[in-house]
Amino acid sequence: MxxxxxxxxxxxxxxxxxxxxxxxxxxxGNDPAIEGRVREIIAGVRERGDDALLEYTNRYDRRQAQLADLTIPQAALTAALDGLDAELRAALQDAADRVRRYHEKQVQQSWRYVDDDGIELGQQVTPLDRAGVYVPGGKAAYPSSVLMNVIPARVAGVGEVVMVVPTPDDQRNPLVLAAAAIAGVDRVFAIGGAQAVAALAYGTELVPRVDKIVGPGNAYVAMAKRLVFGRVGIDMIAxxxxxxxxxxxxxxxxxxxxxxxxxxxxxxxxxxxxxxxxxxxxxxxxxxxxxxxxxxxxxxxxxxxxxxxxxxxxxxxxxxxxxxxxxxxxxxxxxxxxxxxxxxxxxxxxxxxxxxxxxxxxxxxxxxGPNHVLPTSRTARFSSPLGVYDFQKRSSIIGCNAAGADKLAQTASVLARGEGLTAHARSAEYRRKP
Structure with missing residues (x-):
């Protein structure tokens, strides 16, 4: 050098x-050729479901799998964990414990208050029903990625966590599977690439549709996440x-x-x-x-x-x-x-x-302990690390009694008529005191 x-x-x-x-x-990584290929893969999975998923998996991961082979059972996760060297297992468990303790501090709680007009206002915090975690596979092993993406979802109370991980040449990484066991993944599928993202976003007979997809991947995975955003939530384009x-x-x-x-x-x-x-x-x-x-x-x-x-x-x-x-x-x-x-x-x-x-x-x-899924490419100007809050939703709560509705309707009616939305105005005015 x-x-x-x-x-x-x-x-x-x-x-x-x-x-x-x-x-x-x-x-x-905004290569037009990559975008075109990813669009084709997403369309294939949407139209042909598991048939396309299996076809792409065998083609890109050099496999000769049957559909049943795409599911990695919980017993395989447990076996991978039990087969770890004691020192490695202890290190993985220590990392998981530290990540969990840190993210437990992030849990948001629901709250309510009553204002001076007797109107009850608040925020209800609920977890996502189902989250999908993409974990890179192949030559590299990223058990830390499993912990960082799955544990915040579990702490948030997500109903089901689905993990996808490619297994090129039918090679399963035991360290990744062991991390999935420790982190508490519900279902694991041996699929990767844009086809895995499409399956999570739209669902197939085998793979359930999720509400949000998180986790790193190559240029094809990143492009797929970009293209399915809106159908599902995503963490970020890293x-x-x-x-x-x-x-x-x-x-x-x-x-x-x-x-x-x-x-x-x-x-x-x-x-x-x-x-x-x-x-x-x-x-x-x-x-x-x-x-x-x-x-x-x-x-x-x-x-x-x-x-x-x-x-x-x-x-x-x-x-x-x-x-x-x-x-x-x-x-x-x-x-x-x-x-x-x-x-x-x-x-x-x-x-x-x-x-x-x-x-x-x-x-x-x-x-x-803090999450290693972080905003890159200067997006830290407006983005934050992955955390429990990415797996929780906030719903506003508004509860009016007769007096409170009368008070709010005065303001709402004037503003609605100012905008030319008379149905809005009359809806509010119906609640006015006679």
């Missing part, structure tokens, strides 16, 4: 804005993963370099950026990157991500750093500072914030 393999930017460079935007504007680190000279440059690597090793589109007001520290981190990168198993992926989407940015002071943080609205924000609490109030936009030198982003990925 050469000294030019990670971008170096200074906030006062004349072309700073252009160069930064070039780094931040990564592919969002882009490539990203970390932004704000650090000062109190940080260990090797730690910072490795935290950048941890994000960059996801894939070539991952973004890993450091902001510092200390030019000497910036040089020390650059040197750590040069020295440590050859040791990494995924060095080639990391190098590509750092070259295309990574940067070390030097700024004048903490104010400039904070302005950049809020402009970037990162998925993960590490505050590797001597006093992170002093910087925290400046942060308005970030998916997850990690305070201090010991709070590595990777801890949040697996077991700290």
């Amino acid at each position: 050469t000294s030019h393999s990670i971008n170096r930017l200074a906030h006062d460079d004349h072309d700073f804005d252009v160069r930064l935007e070039a780094i931040l504007e990564r592919s969002e 882009g490539p993963s990203e970390v932004l680190i704000v650090a000062d000279a109190s940080a260990d440059p090797d730690w910072v370099a490795m935290d950048l690597f941890a994000q960059a090793e996801h894939d070539e589109l991952a973004s890993a950026i450091l902001i510092t007001a200390d030019a000497d520290f910036a040089e020390r981190v650059a040197a750590s990157i040069e020295r440590l990168l050859p040791e990494m198993e995924r060095a080639e992926i990391i190098a590509t991500a750092l070259r295309d989407n990574g940067a070390i940015v030097t700024v004048a002071d903490a104010d400039a750093a904070a302005a950049l943080v809020n402009r970037m609205a990162p998925e993960h924000l590490e505050l590797a500072l001597a006093d992170p609490e002093a910087f925290l109030p400046r942060v308005r936009h970030a998916g997850a914030i990690f305070l201090g030198h010991y709070s590595a982003e990777s801890l949040g990925d697996y077991c700290a």
Whole structure:
């Protein structure tokens, strides 16, 4: 790796804005060819149901399955859990317990009050009837994704949680199935891709229709979620993963370099950026990157991500750093500072914030407790992490007695007639006192 393999930017460079935007504007996967193919798959599942689902599964996952093979029974989940190495099972259970405890704090409660006119008002909170969780399959195993998506749904009180996971070449990942057992999944289907999303959204004889689909996937899965949104709810359209680190000279440059690597090793589109007001520290981190990168198993992926989407940015002071943080609205924000609490109030936009030198982003990925399903591509400006609230709905409650209806009708009648909606006005006026 050469000294030019990670971008170096200074906030006062004349072309700073252009160069930064070039780094931040990564592919969002809106390939017209992908969209066209996904539309075909969705239409096939809608029209032909299980026949299409089985056909696409066998074609894209290189299987020769029968319809019955698409269901993974609860006994298989239990067997996978029982077959885990004791240390691995304990780690998975500890992560699940931490995630559950954190999300229990998020549960919203129903409430009511009576105003001065005797009108009862409130909000009723109810869980979704059925949620669908997509879990990536194949070469990679993502048991943490199972925990992060299923446990908030269970805490929210969702009636049924349905999980789909592709099993290419008929390979089932026991760690994913074990996580499903721990998290409390009700039904699991060995399907993936756009066809799995379509089945969850529209339902087939085998796969029940859900109310919301959550969970990460490839470009085809993301496109399918985008296209079925409205028929069902979705969590978000997630882009490539990203970390932004704000650090000062109190940080260990090797730690910072490795935290950048941890994000960059996801894939070539991952973004890993450091902001510092200390030019000497910036040089020390650059040197750590040069020295440590050859040791990494995924060095080639990391190098590509750092070259295309990574940067070390030097700024004048903490104010400039904070302005950049809020402009970037990162998925993960590490505050590797001597006093992170002093910087925290400046942060308005970030998916997850990690305070201090010991709070590595990777801890949040697996077991700290907060959800690792986070807004990417600067959507933290208006979006939040996945949580219990994504699996609960809120219904407004309005209860009027005769006196309250008479009071409200005075206002409603005037406003309705002002809008030219006389039926609205008369409906309210019928409730007026004679």
